[in-house]
Amino acid sequence: MHNGSKVTVVGAGNVGATAAQRIFDKGYADVVLVDIVDGLPQGKAVDILESGPVSGSDASIVGANTYEETAGSDVVVITSGIARKPGMSRDDLLLTNMKIVTSVVNEVVAQSPDTVLMPVTNPLDAMAQRAFQVSGFPKQRVVGMPDILDTARFRTFLAMERLDVSVESIDAWVLGGHGDSMVPVVGSTIVGGQPISKLIPKGRLDAIVKRTQDGGAEIVNYLKTGSAYYAPSLPPSSRWSRPSSSTRSRLSLAPPTSKASTDRRTLRRSPGQAGSERRGRDHRVRPHRRRIGRPLQRSADAVRELVEVMDNANG
Numbered sequence: 580m581h582n583g584s585k586v587t588v589v590g591a592g593n594v595g596a597t598a599a600q601r602i603f604d605k606g607y608a609d610v611v612l613v614d615i616v617d618g619l620p621q622g623k624a625v626d627i628l629e630s631g632p633v634s635g636s637d638a639s640i641v642g643a644n645t646y647e648e649t650a651g652s653d654v655v656v657i658t659s660g661i662a663r664k665p666g667m668s669r670d671d672l673l674l675t676n677m678k679i680v681t682s683v684v685n686e687v688v689a690q691s692p693d694t695v696l697m698p699v700t701n702p703l704d705a706m707a708q709r710a711f712q713v714s715g716f717p718k719q720r721v722v723g724m725p726d727i728l729d730t731a732r733f734r735t736f737l738a739m740e741r742l743d744v745s746v747e748s749i750d751a752w753v754l755g756g757h758g759d760s761m762v763p764v765v766g767s768t769i770v771g772g773q774p775i776s777k778l779i780p781k782g783r784l785d786a787i788v789k790r791t792q793d794g795g796a797e798i799v800n801y802l803k804t805g806s807a808y809y810a811p812s813l814p815p816s817s818r819w820s821r822p823s824s825s826t827r828s829r830l831s832l833a834p835p836t837s838k839a840s841t842d843r844r845t846l847r848r849s850p851g852q853a854g855s856e857r858r859g860r861d862h863r864v865r866p867h868r869r870r871i872g873r874p875l876q877r878s879a880d881a882v883r884e885l886v887e888v889m890d891n892a893n894g
């Protein structure tokens with residue numbers, strides 16, 4: 580059932596182990612699960628492997644505390660790092676996770692120089708930027724995950740408004756960074772061919788936008804000892820192997836060579852699929868640029884501040 584691809588997942592905690600399980604279950608790739616905790620990735624990998632006869636997966640999965648097994652990975656998903664607790668923002672994780680992501684990227688790139696890096700660790704935009712800097716990869720090979728999550732949350736909350744349609748019929752987009760200032764684009768949200776503003780009153784839409792922006796905090800406040808991991812562990816690699824009409828956009832990052840270029844590049848979540856889809860998306864978002872321009876600028880500023888803190892920390 581698997582297709583010969585190899586995905587490494589670094590971090591065998593909540594997000595990493597769940598992502599590994601999903602990739603394995605679907606047979607998208609053989610999986611290497613890496614963690615610094617002795618026995619943790621090995622134990623989880625064997626446990627997942629033993630589920631193969633039940634899930635019907637013939638993929639392989641191994642756990643490791645070092646990186647030799649990861650050699651030749653097509654994709655490396657980076658989930659290693661600390662997660663926030665109630666009262667913390669994603670940004671509070673910055674310097675601790677910067678050091679972890681830096682060392683992990685050095686290790687994985689040494690083994691898989693042609694891989695695609697997919698950082699998940701928070702604060703995501705800053706970590707993706709870090710991975711980009713440390714790896715020296717072209718921006719197309721450093722792809723942050725969160726817009727899949729943010730957009731999934733937005734679509735879920737819209738679907739809860741008794742629209743009586745499948746979530747698959749809700750075509751929506753969230754732009755900007757994966758932080759409190761993310762920008763759900765109400766103006767380009769379409770349900771069954773209808774603009775969302777025709778189906779849901781403005782007050783409710785405002786509340787849905789806010790709930791999407793606070794989606795991570797909502798779950799942290801329930802869990803108290805960690806953050807969300809089921810929705811965040813959607814295996815993005817499946818998007819590459821199985822593109823569909825509901826393919827979401829992805830965030831790619833480029834170097835902050837100037838304020839303007841940081842804004843433009845940091846905030847462009849480029850569809851990771853066909854050029855035709857990209858043109859379609861641009862066409863849909865362009866009319867709303869004026870309305871979302873300022874919120875996107877705020878989101879870019881927030882990301883830039885984090886990148887500057889990292890640069891000053893010189894880690």
Ligand SMILES: NC(=O)C1=CN([C@@H]2O[C@H](COP(=O)(O)OP(=O)(O)OC[C@H]3O[C@@H](n4cnc5c(N)ncnc54)[C@H](O)[C@@H]3O)[C@@H](O)[C@H]2O)C=CC1
Pocket residue numbers: 589590591592593594595613614615616619658659660661662663672676679682683698699700701702703724725728757805806807808811
């Ligand atoms: N961008 C996004 O949308 C999301 C990001 N996250 C972030 O993902 C990260 C992981 O979250 P969880 O899995 O819930 O945390 P967790 O605490 O369950 O797992 C983290 C794992 O990383 C491992 N680790 C730490 N340092 C390491 C290193 N140097 N090398 C290898 N492994 C190392 C730990 O041993 C632990 O097993 C957090 O930073 C969290 O904020 C979580 C959900 C969504």
Ligand SMILES: CC(=O)C(=O)O
Pocket residue numbers: 669701728794795796798806807811
């Ligand atoms: C953890 C996180 O970033 C989220 O749930 O959005």
